[in-house]
Amino acid sequence: MPNPSPRGTYLTISEALRQEIEKGKISEGLPSESELMRTYRVGRTTIGRALKALKADGVIESVQGAGWYVAGTGDRRPLVERVTDLLRAEGTAAGDTFPSESELCETFGVSRTAVRTAIAQLEGRGLIAMGPGRRRQVRALPGESGGS
Numbered sequence: 001m002p003n004p005s006p007r008g009t010y011l012t013i014s015e016a017l018r019q020e021i022e023k024g025k026i027s028e029g030l031p032s033e034s035e036l037m038r039t040y041r042v043g044r045t046t047i048g049r050a051l052k053a054l055k056a057d058g059v060i061e062s063v064q065g066a067g068w069y070v071a072g073t074g075d076r077r078p079l080v081e082r083v084t085d086l087l088r089a090e091g092t093a094a095g096d097t098f099p100s101e102s103e104l105c106e107t108f109g110v111s112r113t114a115v116r117t118a119i120a121q122l123e124g125r126g127l128i129a130m131g132p133g134r135r136r137q138v139r140a141l142p143g144e145s146g147g148s
Contacts, residue, residue, distance in 0.1 A: 017060075018057075027070060033047050079115070087141055092138060093138065097135050098137055126140055
């Protein structure tokens with residue numbers, strides 16, 4: 001934030017986010033904490049305090065591994081379930097290339113850490129594995145042997 005506020009930077013940020021939500025500029029998922037840090041040019045602690053203030057007011061809610069959402073909106077299933085839906089998509093077959101971590105971060109609007117956790121769970125279930133060229137591939141579809 002270029003101009004410090006006497007109210008506290010985190011309160012200024014939470015108010016700016018509240019206004020974006022009220023105006024419909026943010027209607028479901030909030031930007032990642034990293035994006036908010038870049039946008040407002042502050043550290044993670046300041047963003048965390050701003051988000052906690054909005055959560056305390058019931059404006060937003062957090063979903064572990066999925067991010068922050070406007071209260072009452074968004075897909076609240078664990079990220080691994082939402083990523084598994086990609087494997088259930090029509091036309092997906094064993095041997096297909098699985099989306100990269102960056103693509104999954106972009107698709108679901110979540111952190112790389114959350115994506116890596118979901119990928120590890122899918123690998124543990126035998127649904128995906130590292131293939132040639134350091135790209136993950138679909139090994140099995142959910143419901144097939146080794147799937148869930």
